[in-house]
Amino acid sequence: MQFSPEATAGSHGESDGIWPTKRSKILDWLVHDTRNERFIDNILVDLCVRLRAAGVPVARATLHFRTLHPQWLGARILWRVGLEEANISTFSYGVETTPQFLASPINEIFNGADEVRQNLEDLNAADRPAYPLYEDMHAEGLTDYIAWPIYHTLGKRHIVTFAADAPGGFTEEHVIFLKDLLPALTLVSEIRLKNVLARTLLRTYVGPHASEQILAGATTRGSGTTVGAAILICDLRDFTTISDMWPRDDVIELLNGYFDAMSEPIEKHGGEILKFMGDGLLAIFPLSNPMACANLLQAISEAEAAVSVLNEENSRNGHEVLRYGVGVHVGDVMYGNIGSRTRLDFTVIGPAVNVASRLETLTKEVKRPVLLSKAFVEMAGCEIEMESLGAFPLKGLGEPVDVFAFATNGKGMAHHKARS
Numbered sequence: 467m468q469f470s471p472e473a474t475a476g477s478h479g480e481s482d483g484i485w486p487t488k489r490s491k492i493l494d495w496l497v498h499d500t501r502n503e504r505f506i507d508n509i510l511v512d513l514c515v516r517l518r519a520a521g522v523p524v525a526r527a528t529l530h531f532r533t534l535h536p537q538w539l540g541a542r543i544l545w546r547v548g549l550e551e552a553n554i555s556t557f558s559y560g561v562e563t564t565p566q567f568l569a570s571p572i573n574e575i576f577n578g579a580d581e582v583r584q585n586l587e588d589l590n591a592a593d594r595p596a597y598p599l600y601e602d603m604h605a606e607g608l609t610d611y612i613a614w615p616i617y618h619t620l621g622k623r624h625i626v627t628f629a630a631d632a633p634g635g636f637t638e639e640h641v642i643f644l645k646d647l648l649p650a651l652t653l654v655s656e657i658r659l660k661n662v663l664a665r666t667l668l669r670t671y672v673g674p675h676a677s678e679q680i681l682a683g684a685t686t687r688g689s690g691t692t693v694g695a696a697i698l699i700c701d702l703r704d705f706t707t708i709s710d711m712w713p714r715d716d717v718i719e720l721l722n723g724y725f726d727a728m729s730e731p732i733e734k735h736g737g738e739i740l741k742f743m744g745d746g747l748l749a750i751f752p753l754s755n756p757m758a759c760a761n762l763l764q765a766i767s768e769a770e771a772a773v774s775v776l777n778e779e780n781s782r783n784g785h786e787v788l789r790y791g792v793g794v795h796v797g798d799v800m801y802g803n804i805g806s807r808t809r810l811d812f813t814v815i816g817p818a819v820n821v822a823s824r825l826e827t828l829t830k831e832v833k834r835p836v837l838l839s840k841a842f843v844e845m846a847g848c849e850i851e852m853e854s855l856g857a858f859p860l861k862g863l864g865e866p867v868d869v870f871a872f873a874t875n876g877k878g879m880a881h882h883k884a885r886s
Contacts, residue, residue: 488520489643496650506658507543507552513651514545522640523632525608530572530625531659546606547631570597575615575625582613585635603629610635616648618656626651673738675752676812679802687810690802694753695814696762696842697796697822698737700728702745703789703830716785721745723780724788727772734768735761740813746826750799750814759796759846766792766836793825794838796845821867824860828869840868 495516500509510529517524525547532540538556545552561567562576571582586604589596603611610630615623628644630636636644668677684690702724709717725747729739732749736758741748751758751765777787797818803810825837832855843852851873857866 485639485643489646492516492520492647493650496647496654500654504658504661506655506662507554509654509658510543511545511550511552513647514547517644518547520643522643523630523636524628524644525631526603526606526627526629528625528627529655530627531655532622532624533659533662566598569595570599571611571613571627572625575613576623580615582611584611585609586611586629587633587635607631609633612636612641612644614645614648616652616655618652618659624655624659672812673740675738676740680812684803684812685810687803687805687807690800690804692798693750693801693814694797695750695799695801695818696753696758696794696845697799697814697819698732698749698751698762698766698792698794699819699822699826700747700749700790700792701826703791704786705745708786712786720780720785720788723776724773724790727776728769728790731765731768731772735765737762737765741811748813748819750801753796759842762794763846763850766794770835790835791826791829792836793822793827793829794836794842795819795822795825796839796842797821817863820862821860824863825867825869828858828860832869832871834871836872838870840870843870 492513496509496513500512503509503512506529510527514524514527527545529543530540531543539559539561540557542555542557543552544555562573567573571584574582584600586600587609589600589604600611608629608631611627612629613625613627616626617623626648628636630640668680672680702721705721708720712720724745725742728747732739735751736755737749737751739747739749751762753759755761773788773790780787795818797816799814799816799818801814803812804815805811821839825839829835829837834855837855838852852870853873855869855871857868859866
């Protein structure tokens with residue numbers, strides 16, 4: 467990304483009458499012309515390009531946001547001169563206690579500083595902490611660095627930073643220019659961040675597909691559609707006993723480990739977890755994907771292996787070995803909003819879901835961890851050897867259902883895992 471020598475020279479010598487005009491144009495753009503841009507990283511890139519064109523020698527800029535995410539504490543959006551797109555990095559919980567974070571100017575802002583400013587041309591003369599970041603920016607040829615907090619609703623504190631590459635760094639006019647943009651940047655960034663948070667929270671609690679449906683307007687009771695799906699229902703065995711025997715924190719740790727082991731393979735292979743039900747889960751693999759049934763079987767295989775690893779760790783720690791039951795069926799389901807007038811659940815219902823649920827319950831009786839309906843086995847058409855257990859009457863269903871399990875002769879699920 468280049469800017470003209472005239473702009474560079476003007477950045478240190480333009481008349482006072484020109485700066486307000488340039489500042490007004492960028493403010494107007496921020497407030498009025500970014501409405502159709504969904505992503506704050508794109509806005510940051512465009513802002514920096516416009517600043518350089520206006521004569522403000524911004525060569526590096528960052529936005530630091532704390533997020534409401536189950537895995538990430540926050541994110542950093544970084545732009546450097548020459549980049550057409552910003553880089554986005556996420557940071558796990560606990561990063562705020564690491565030596566790298568503690569030895570950074572960002573930590574000062576998070577701890578309440580209203581501004582951090584550093585001359586990068588002469589670090590030895592500075593009376594401020596010599597953070598490693600300053601050395602890195604100096605090596606990149608940057609000359610000045612400034613960081614400010616930006617405040618979202620209810621005082622939530624985020625950060626914006628700018629660094630210059632012009633000799634002498636930012637002038638006072640540049641600093642005033644940038645400061646005047648902060649209120650508009652705050653509003654623009656909060657709107658985009660709330661959009662991201664809404665999507666993140668919905669994905670966290672109802673899954674990726676359901677979240678997109680809800681964001682697209684599927685928010686009325688009864689709205690939904692009929693889809694063909696392979697259905698998986700899983701339940702943890704003896705959880706009531708475990709809950710009674712172990713302290714609460716140990717129970718939560720066990721349950722979270724179990725859900726990680728089961729959920730990650732399901733999501734990895736295109737399944738959507740619609741609901742956690744105490745110690746159980748409901749997931750579907752839409753048949754719009756021709757590999758849905760094969761993907762479900764692969765997810766079970768990997769989940770089985772993950773639970774085995776988890777149980778080895780549980781045994782070493784003196785915790786309970788976890789057992790589970792899985793029911794699998796295939797068919798049409800009603801996928802949409804169900805509930806009261808003011809409290810809805812985006813889920814699936816229908817006879818096919820009932821069959822999967824009854825098969826999961828049947829695992830307790832037949833002492834096999836995974837039971838599959840004949841309808842699913844025929845549709846899967848895979849190489850895994852199955853064992854027919856016969857037809858079983860299932861509660862609430864008219865006709866008995868032909869039930870299959872993975873063969874125990876070494877050519878069933880273990881054979882499938884060896885081939886995967």
